[in-house]
Amino acid sequence: MxxxxxxxxxxxxxGFGIKVTRILVTAATEELAKIAATEATGYGTSVIGCPAEAGIDCFVPAEHTPDGRPGYAIMICQGGKKALDHELMERIGMCVLTAPTTAAFNLLESEDTLKTGNKLKFFGDGFEKECFIDGRKVHSIPIMSGDFLVESEFGYKxxxxxxxxxxxxxxxxxxxxxxxxxxxxxxxxxxxxxxxxxxxxxxxxxxxxxxxxxxxxxxxxxxxxxxxxxxxxxxxxxxxxxxxxxxxxxxxxxxxxxxxxxxxxxxxxxxxxxxxxxxxxxxxxxxxxxxxxxxx
Structure with a gap:
């Protein structure tokens, strides 16, 4: 042929089976969203040696995001639920929450979920609030630059x-x-x-x-x-x-x-x-x- x-x-x-989650990272500008998405998917080439396989999926324009801001869809993959849960906490908590003007939303509808946002809210040290955006349960965490928004649960499959x-x-x-x-x-x-x-x-x-x-x-x-x-x-x-x-x-x-x-x-x-x-x-x-x- x-x-x-x-x-x-x-x-x-x-190919082989793996647990997958899909996350939307939004920010005030496309550039800021891409910076956060890139950081969150770093050191993610192969589970042979990396803690996860990860990468940017696609750009999502503002008219298609829950908060009306530009964003990037990213995927994080790991062999099991426990390891995937750890990776979401690490990557959203250390690479998205720390980035300017960002928010993180779930992009994979599934009965199986990880309570990442519900755990990250405690970074707010009691000042965090709960709200709903586009029908989604979201935690608003006060940080120096404003509030970081993170959906309470993220689906995986x-x-x-x-x-x-x-x-x-x-x-x-x-x-x-x-x-x-x-x-x-x-x-x-x-x-x-x-x-x-x-x-x-x-x-x-x-x-x-x-x-x-x-x-x-x-x-x-x-x-x-x-x-x-x-x-x-x-x-x-x-x-x-x-x-x-x-x-x-x-x-x-x-x-x-x-x-x-x-x-x-x-x-x-x-x-x-x-x-x-x-x-x-x-x-x-x-x-x-x-x-x-x-x-x-």
């Missing part, structure tokens, strides 16, 4: 992490260009994030280690390293010298599939892209099998 002359390998991406595809290009910078095009296309789809830096994964990994298994639970995927093509049983074609991975987390499998499709199509429109593949672990990591050919 080919798209614009780019070979689409007959393989699959292997079972989502999908680890949707992915590899871009194999003729050289490194062509691969970067294609990966950026893919991330830009995916950014237009709601309810998904590409959590790695700039949405691009430069250091694809495998489960465990061939040499240091006693202390490493993940290590470099040597079969996809361009500088090791002549040293190992490589999965990289001879004419490819730029390889990047795009990893996608979403609220459900359908969203991840849609993002993968859009990202692959965008990457294949870049001259010099040779092949699209995907990462899997022979079904040992996760329950979600997303075949590349089936996306089209």
């Amino acid at each position: 080919e798209i614009n002359g780019v070979e689409i390998k007959d393989t699959y991406a292997e 079972d989502g999908v992490a680890g949707g992915n595809f590899f871009i194999l290009a003729k050289d490194q910078m062509t691969g970067v260009k294609a990966a950026q095009a893919a991330v830009e296309a995916i950014s237009k789809i709601e309810s998904v994030i590409t959590p790695f830096p700039g949405g691009m994964v430069a250091s694809g990994s495998k489960v465990g280690s061939n040499k240091y298994s006693k202390f490493l639970n993940a290590s470099t995927n040597e079969k996809m390293c361009v500088t090791l093509k002549d040293e190992v049983e490589s999965d990289i074609r001879a004419d490819a010298d730029g390889v990047f991975e795009i990893v996608i987390d979403g609220v459900d499998e359908e969203s991840v599939r849609s993002a993968m499709k859009s990202g692959i199509e965008a990457a294949c429109a870049v001259d010099g892209v040779l092949e699209i593949s995907a990462g899997n672990f022979d079904g040992k990591l996760g329950a979600y099998i997303i075949n590349l050919h089936e996306l089209f």
Whole structure:
């Protein structure tokens, strides 16, 4: 199978289950909202080593927010409820509450909720108040710059992490260009994030280690390293010298599939892209099998 002359390998991406929450961060200006959203999603590339996978989902214009101010939707993902609860407290409490003019609202309707705002209200030291905005129970916490508003509860659900595809290009910078095009296309789809830096994964990994298994639970995927093509049983074609991975987390499998499709199509429109593949672990990591050919 080919798209614009780019070979689409007959393989699959292997995703796994994860707990997902979706939060709206608003502020007096779009710039201030983006600053807070960026801080709140930092150090969130992979649960292999980070405390969560996190990223900015999309911009939300003022006419579609509860308080009539511009905002950004962000997603935070973790393996379990307890860990996700901790991450919301840390990231909203230390990165959003501390940012100028911000507020935080729930964006994921679910019967399962975390009482993040109800806990954060105690920062008000008895001066906090309860109010309702757009039918939402909100806590107003006095801070130096005014009042910080935070919704009482945030919904969470079972989502999908680890949707992915590899871009194999003729050289490194062509691969970067294609990966950026893919991330830009995916950014237009709601309810998904590409959590790695700039949405691009430069250091694809495998489960465990061939040499240091006693202390490493993940290590470099040597079969996809361009500088090791002549040293190992490589999965990289001879004419490819730029390889990047795009990893996608979403609220459900359908969203991840849609993002993968859009990202692959965008990457294949870049001259010099040779092949699209995907990462899997022979079904040992996760329950979600997303075949590349089936996306089209």
